[in-house]
Amino acid sequence: MKLTSRVHVRFLDILIFALAALLVVGTALLVLDRQSGMRYVEMTGEKDEFIAPLDKDADYDISGPLGMTHVHIHDGKASVTESPCNNKLCVLAGAISEPNQWIACLPNKVFVRITSNGNSKDVGGVDASAY
């Protein structure tokens, strides 16, 4: 039995192949973009350090010398909602969402900062002296 080697590639085959290839490339670009733009909330307490993705709602309690500072992550923003300090400056600071924005509760020694995958140490970065 001899085989015919004819395989008819038709117009729509090529179109579908192209669309699928486009989808692959598109997903790749999307993933790369998403990865480099992914933001995290870095929360540093007296003893422990926490990291959480900014796009996932969560609540964290960070312990300091005075007690627990409560960090609330919601809708891509992070804020301090409760703190055992006297001046409540950290609570009044409101919500942060941009890379390198930060909230500090000096009395309770809690520091909250937004970082980004690609550029956590660029212009406007906070250094140790700001703490």
Add this chain to the structure above:
Amino acid sequence: MLEVWMRAHTSSEEPPVLEAPVGPKASHVLEAPAGPEASPLFSSEQTPSIGQTSLGHENQAELTALLAAFCFFLSAIEYMLPKPLPFMRIGIANLPILLAVDILPFKWFMVLAAAKVVGMSIVSGTLFSYVALFSLCGTMIAAIAMRATRKLGKGAISLIGVSISGAMASNAIQMLMARYVIFGEAAWLIAPIFLATGLATGTLMGLFAEFFAENSHWYASARGIGNARSVNNQNNSEVGKRPTASEFAIEDGNSETEDNNSDTKAIDNSGKAAENKESLRKNIHNQGRIARRKRYEEYMEPWVAAVLGVVIAIFFLLQKGIVVKLLYLILFIFWTWISGKRFSLISTFAVIAGIVLANLLIPSGRVIFKIGPFVITEFALIDGFSKALTFEGLMYLSKAAIMSGLRFPGRFGAIIAQAFQYYDHIIEYRGKVRAKTIVQDIDDLLQTMSNGIDRRTQD
């Protein structure tokens, strides 16, 4: 002892024949006693009269069951092929579904897709696990996509385009499920690779299916055309006759001489001897397991085990604590051991490690420690472990609770049972399926099976 093996020519100038025994997952089915009483279905002398309508496939259910059996068979072959990542598959088990796009009416087409998923899940014992859920969603979406592409594209599309659309649809839905069920955000990282694999394998499967459809007489008959799509269907009389190895070699038109042929046979025999020795060793190694399996099958009814499995699965899925989940997993592994099913702790550890690592890629929770840029966080670690334990727990529970004797009630169950019978016949098939002549070989196999159906319906 039944043995499935596939022979593959590596190249035309070097004719050694590779023989690979079916992997452990598939072979527990092969242990099922299926003696020579099955063989009347095969008759090497019978020559099908091409042009007769649909090879007696008045009964769509029979054809669906036959194609489903082929899905099981191909998935057993797929199991032996190496894969770069555990979740990457070539998807050759989808070939019968691809071919069925033009053969079966919509209802039976969907029944075939469902039968493929359920049957394969029984063979591999994954029916109650996420793997079956992934397989179900992927296959059903792919089936719908393929059918829709075929209908919309009419004459302007070949099986290549149909195959690509199916593969992409299947991989895309499985990607989404992986994101939400197992890997978390990190699933996006492998999305491009996963989709690109789908595109590549989809194209290859489409090309093969198109080529097969052009050349297969069985396919032509099943479509009820009566003539193969190929130009050279004058060779019809050859079909159905089991050609010997030398016939094949001569017809290949290659420079293989008679000497080369005898070489092939010699290597062939030594290969077989090696295989026998290997299987003997494996047999001894497995005797204990098979004894356990027999004992288990004596005391446990398949449907009791299945119902028990479902109930326990519900309890298991309600568990939140990681320690409790671990205890369940250990219990399930023990149950699987008692049932005499095959399992590999090494691959279990590998899968758990993979899932945990993927979840750690997106840090979340208290920082436990840092290794360079890689941060180990408490919540991500616990979450990863929890997902991995659920995944593997269901896997083992499913293995233990799904016995190969399990039968489903109703018409759908009957089709699956029928498909398993055909599957037994396929793995008993005495003809060879070789890479070089794969189209003719599979065509022969399909025709032989169809003739069996024909004869039985006539009796």
